[in-house]
Structures are given as structure tokens and as C-alpha cells.
Amino acid sequence: MTISRDAVVDWIKAFADVIAVNKDYLTELDAAIGDADHGANMHRGFQAVLTKLPTVADKDIGTLFKTVGMTLVSTVGGAAGPLYGTFFIQLGSATTGKLELTMADWQAALEAGVNGVVMRGKANPGDKTMVDALIPALGAFKAASASNAALPAALRDAAQAAEQGMLATTPWVARKGRASYLGERSAGHQDPGATSSHLLLKAAADTWADNSGNVG
Amino acid sequence: MKKLINKPEDVVAEELQGIAQAHPDLVRVSMDGPFYIVRADAPVQGKVGVISGGGSGHEPMHGGFVGVGMLDAACPGAVFTSPTPDQMLEATKAVNGGAGVLHIVKNYTGDVLNFEMAADLARAEGITVEAVVIDDDVAVKDSLYTAGRRGVGATVLAEKITGAAAEQRRPLAEVAEICRQVNANGRSMGMALTSCTVPHAGKPTFELGENEMEIGIGIHGEPGRTRMPLKTAAEITELLATPILDDLPFKSGDEVLAFVNGMGGTPLIELYVVYNELAKICKGRGIKIARNLIGPYITSLEMAGCSITLLKLNDEFTRLWDAPVKTAGLRWGL
Ligand SMILES: Nc1ncnc2c1ncn2[C@@H]1O[C@H](COP(=O)(O)OP(=O)(O)OP(=O)(O)O)[C@@H](O)[C@H]1O
Ligand SMILES: [Mg+2]
Numbered sequence: 001m002t003i004s005r006d007a008v009v010d011w012i013k014a015f016a017d018v019i020a021v022n023k024d025y026l027t028e029l030d031a032a033i034g035d036a037d038h039g040a041n042m043h044r045g046f047q048a049v050l051t052k053l054p055t056v057a058d059k060d061i062g063t064l065f066k067t068v069g070m071t072l073v074s075t076v077g078g079a080a081g082p083l084y085g086t087f088f089i090q091l092g093s094a095t096t097g098k099l100e101l102t103m104a105d106w107q108a109a110l111e112a113g114v115n116g117v118v119m120r121g122k123a124n125p126g127d128k129t130m131v132d133a134l135i136p137a138l139g140a141f142k143a144a145s146a147s148n149a150a151l152p153a154a155l156r157d158a159a160q161a162a163e164q165g166m167l168a169t170t171p172w173v174a175r176k177g178r179a180s181y182l183g184e185r186s187a188g189h190q191d192p193g194a195t196s197s198h199l200l201l202k203a204a205a206d207t208w209a210d211n212s213g214n215v216g
Numbered sequence: 217m218k219k220l221i222n223k224p225e226d227v228v229a230e231e232l233q234g235i236a237q238a239h240p241d242l243v244r245v246s247m248d249g250p251f252y253i254v255r256a257d258a259p260v261q262g263k264v265g266v267i268s269g270g271g272s273g274h275e276p277m278h279g280g281f282v283g284v285g286m287l288d289a290a291c292p293g294a295v296f297t298s299p300t301p302d303q304m305l306e307a308t309k310a311v312n313g314g315a316g317v318l319h320i321v322k323n324y325t326g327d328v329l330n331f332e333m334a335a336d337l338a339r340a341e342g343i344t345v346e347a348v349v350i351d352d353d354v355a356v357k358d359s360l361y362t363a364g365r366r367g368v369g370a371t372v373l374a375e376k377i378t379g380a381a382a383e384q385r386r387p388l389a390e391v392a393e394i395c396r397q398v399n400a401n402g403r404s405m406g407m408a409l410t411s412c413t414v415p416h417a418g419k420p421t422f423e424l425g426e427n428e429m430e431i432g433i434g435i436h437g438e439p440g441r442t443r444m445p446l447k448t449a450a451e452i453t454e455l456l457a458t459p460i461l462d463d464l465p466f467k468s469g470d471e472v473l474a475f476v477n478g479m480g481g482t483p484l485i486e487l488y489v490v491y492n493e494l495a496k497i498c499k500g501r502g503i504k505i506a507r508n509l510i511g512p513y514i515t516s517l518e519m520a521g522c523s524i525t526l527l528k529l530n531d532e533f534t535r536l537w538d539a540p541v542k543t544a545g546l547r548w549g550l
């Protein structure tokens with residue numbers, strides 16, 4: 001079972017739609033412990049990505065991901081711009097020249113993407129950031145493939161782990177990003193970046209696991 | 217939301233068009249590609265280019281400080297959102313007069329990460345870039361468990377003093393060191409009487425009761441460290457000044473620049489009341505206010521409130537502070 005180039009495009013488009021729908025929700029989460037811009041930032045970035053996608057739709061998956069990443073870097077701003085930008089640029093480096101992704105390819109790409117976010121932002125697990133959704137998701141995906149699960153099941157596991165990671169951020173005191181300025185007052189609020197990261201992995205599962213038309 | 221705007225998504229672009237129309241003698245505004253504001257005569261050959269940038273909504277910072285004796289360029293992001301690396305890269309190229317470029321970066325994760333990416337890109341194009349991160353906000357404690365202190369009021373002072381040093385054709389390493397020294401000797405703390413409304417959010421970032429205030433706020437409409445019942449100007453000034461004075465610490469015999477900054481919605485009459493209290497406190501501690509700056513220079517949209525910044529002066533800082541400056545936001549001697 002593999003993920004086709006069209007399926008990759010569908011994932012990006014699906015996530016752009018999810019962000020459009022959740023823009024205000026993400027901004028509300030950010031208003032509680034940040035500066036009320038995460039939804040707007042992500043929306044601006046992925047709308048720009050949507051207009052760029054047709055220019056690379058016939059390119060390899062690596063080029064596609066890199067274009068998404070560069071577009072995010074130059075349109076999102078904030079912390080999320082360089083972080084999600086790096087995530088996609090790393091996905092791109094890991095998938096250079098590929099026209100479809102095997103389960104192992106996706107695992108390697110996801111690992112490169114998550115490592116890229118950790119290297120750029122220097123956040124540790126438990127700091128209450130997007131890393132708290134991404135790292136468990138990567139772990140769950142690896143565990144699923146190690147136990148020979150099929151791709152759809154592994155994608156579902158990853159999305160679920162991201163969701164749990166996102167929910168786990170709520171009681172924590174933030175140690176990175178803007179939310180850390182609040183000290184104890186950041187506890188009791190879900191992290192906006194972990195929320196968008198969960199939505200990203202959920203969109204992958206929704207697009208690739210449930211829409212078998214795209215997954216050959 | 218009640219604002220003098222057309223559409224929330226057009227605010228920054230229309231503000232920049234306004235600046236371009238108002239100050240063609242001081243600046244050029246580049247809006248064809250990535251947005252930036254640059255000195256009208258940039259690049260100045262042989263001079264270190266000094267750049268800053270950050271989210272919009274803090275006007276006159278940074279765009280209002282572009283001009284002779286201060287910044288060579290400013291990169292405005294969306295409201296309260298750091299600008300992007302391509303803006304910083306284009307601005308860096310536009311001000312590169314062969315002596316290198318200094319990035320003055322306020323310590324926010326977004327600003328730091330984006331400026332880091334921009335510096336990498338500029339270096340890859342053969343431009344010498346140094347960056348100094350400003351982190352003067354004493355309201356943020358315990359750096360190990362936070363993203364570190366925020367860059368607030370000292371940024372304005374650093375931009376003025378550093379810009380003056382660059383204007384004297386000092387080399388990049390020296391200009392950067394002066395900027396670092398300003399940061400090392402400056403401390404700030406802010407408070408809010410009201411929240412503020414980010415145009416695209418449409419409602420206030422936080423709710424503050426009629427008789428409440430927030431102490432230890434930054435400049436992005438974010439809540440501060442503590443909320444408490446409203447107090448008098450004398451008590452509030454004490455609450456802000458004490459942690460500042462104790463942090464450096466400022467000592468008897470020190471000469472300082474005292475900066476009382478309005479957050480955007482506080483009238484000068486109140487800022488002078490605060491300045492009066494601050495002057496008493498400094499006097500009581502044997503600290504001499506040798507220079508001052510009072511007014512809204514690093515704002516948080518229409519937020520009511522103020523911040524206090526103290527910079528410990530030395531002869532060089534004082535000379536550079538007094539040096540001529542000609543920008544939309546600060547102007548003397550020219
Ligand atoms: N160092 C970091 N590493 C990983 N993720 C981070 C880091 N700092 C912040 N984040 C994530 O970024 C999210 C906030 O993104 P957002 O788009 O709101 O940027 P921002 O912090 O407001 O940027 P800016 O300060 O420029 O406005 C947080 O919820 C958190 O998940
Ligand atoms: Mg934010």
C-alpha cells in the first residue's frame with residue numbers, strides 16, 4: 001500500500017480546508033495563552049499554499065513538500081512559520097524524487113519533519129508546544145509499523161497519539177514560546193500549536209486511510 | 217470592534233502606503249515583493265546597515281524609526297506576528313553598503329526563528345550579518361522555564377543608540393557590541409489598564425474588569441503575570457520600578473535614561489504623572505535621571521497602560537543618544 005502524489009496533494013488541500021474551518025478556534029486557543037494569531041497565521045500560510053500547489057502538481061513529492069515549506073516560511077510569520085516551514089521542507093528532503101510513498105518512506109519523512117521542528121525550536125517534550133503532538137504521533141506510527149500494522153491503521157494510531165498529546169498539554173505550564181511568559185497561568189489551556197499539529201495528522205489519516213481511492 | 221480601518225486584512229498594507237505618502241523624504245516603502253521600509257538614501261556605502269522588524273501594531277516602532285541616525289530598514293509583519301525571512305533578506309540586501317548588516321531582534325520565538333533563517337539566507341548570499349537579541353523585560357522570570365525575557369522598551373533605546381554608532385561609520389563588530397551593551401544595561405516592565413483588539417481577531421485579547429489591571433504585560437496584548445485591583449499611579453509606578461531597579465541592579469550614583477512609554481491608549485498627561493513618580497523613586501535611591509523619553513513609542517495597538525524602561529548610561533551611550541536623528545518617530549538635531 002502506498003501514498004500517491006495525488007494523495008499528497010489531497011492531504012495538503014484537506015488540511016488547508018481544516019485550517020479554514022478551525023481558524024477562529026485556533027486563534028481563540030492562542031488568545032488564552034498567546035497573542036491570538038495562530039489561526040490567522042496558519043490560514044494565511046495555507047491559503048498561499050493552495051495558490052502555489054498547481055505550479056508543482058506535476059513535480060515529485062519532494063518538490064511538492066519543499067514548495068509547501070518555503071511558502072509557509074515566507075507567508076506565515078510567527079513561530080509557526082519557521083516551524084511548520086521546516087517540517088515540510090524536511091518532509092521534502094526525505095522524499096526527493098519520489099512519485100509515491102511507501103509506509104517506510106512516510107515514516108522516514110515524518111521522522112525528518114519532526115526532527116526538523118525539534119532542531120529549529122529546541123522544544124523538549126512537555127514544554128507545551130506542537131512537539132507534544134508530533135513526537136507521540138511519530139512514536140505511534142513507528143510502533144504500528146514495527147508490529148506490521150497496515151498503513152491506514154498506522155496513520156490512525158498516529159492521529160490518535162497526536163490527539164492525546166494535544167489533550168495532555170492542557171494542564172501543563174508552558175516552557176517555550178509566548179505562552180511561557182504566563183508562567184503558571186498557562187496551565188489549564190490547550191496549546192494551539194499542538195492542536196494544529198493534531199489536525200495536520202488527523203487530516204493525513206482522514207485523507208489517506210479512509211479515502212481508499214487515493215491510496216493504491 | 218471599533219477601529220478606523222477598511223478591512224482587517226488590509227490594515228498593514230494600507231498603513232505602509234500611508235507611511236510612503238507621508239514621509240517620502242525619509243523612507244521608501246517596498247511593497248512589490250516582501251514588505252519592508254527602508255531609508256530613502258539606502259544603501260549608505262561604507263555604513264553598517266541596522267535593521268529591525270517585528271509584528272505590526274507597535275507603531276511608531278519599528279517603521280517610524282527608519283531614517284538618518286537610527287534604523288536603515290524595518291520589516292513589518294502582520295499585526296503582532298513576526299515578519300518572514302524573505303522580508304528580512306530583502307531588507308538586508310537593500311541596506312547592505314558593504315560594511316555588513318546588524319539585525320536587532322526582540323526576543324520572541326517567532327522573531328528569533330525568522331531572523332535566524334533570514335541571517336542564514338543573507339550569509340549564503342555573501343552578506344556579513346550579526347544579530348543582537350533584545351531581552352529586557354523583568355516581568356519574565358526564570359529563563360530556564362520560559363522562552364527567556366521578552367524584548368520591550370529597551371529596543372527603542374537600542375535602535376537609537378546603535379543607529380547613531382552606525383552613522384559614525386563604526387565597524388559592524390563595534391556597532392553590535394554597543395547594541396549588546398544597551399541591552400545588558402536596560403531593564404523594563406509594563407502594565408495594562410485595558411486589553412486591545414487585534415483587527416483580524418475582532419475582540420479584545422483578554423477581558424479586564426473596570427477596577428482591575430494587569431502587571432507584567434508584554435507588547436502583544438497578552439495577559440501579564442498577575443492581575444490585581446487598580447491602584448494609584450504612585451503605587452503602580454512603584455510596582456514597575458522596583459523590580460527594574462533591583463534587577464540590574466541600579467545603584468546610588470548611577471546615571472540613567474528613564475523612558476516612560478505609553479501602550480497606545482494612555483494620554484501623555486498620565487505618562488507625565490508616572491514620570492513624576494518615577495523621578496521621586498529614582499531620587500530616593502540616589503539615581504540621577506540624565507536623559508528621558510516620554511510618550512508612546514513601543515505600543516500595543518490601543519491598549520491603555522504604560523511601561524517603564526531604565527538604561528544605565530555611560531558617556532558613550534549619552535553621546536550616541538544625543539546624536540542627531542531624523543525619523544518619523546524620533547527627531548532631534550537635524
Ligand atoms: N520553540 C518552539 N518549538 C516548537 N513549537 C513552538 C515553539 N514555540 C512556540 N511553539 C508553538 O507555536 C505555537 C504558536 O504559534 P503562533 O503562530 O501563534 O506563533 P507566535 O508564537 O504567536 O509567534 P509570534 O511570537 O511571532 O507572534 C505554540 O502554540 C506552540 O505550539
Ligand atoms: Mg501566536
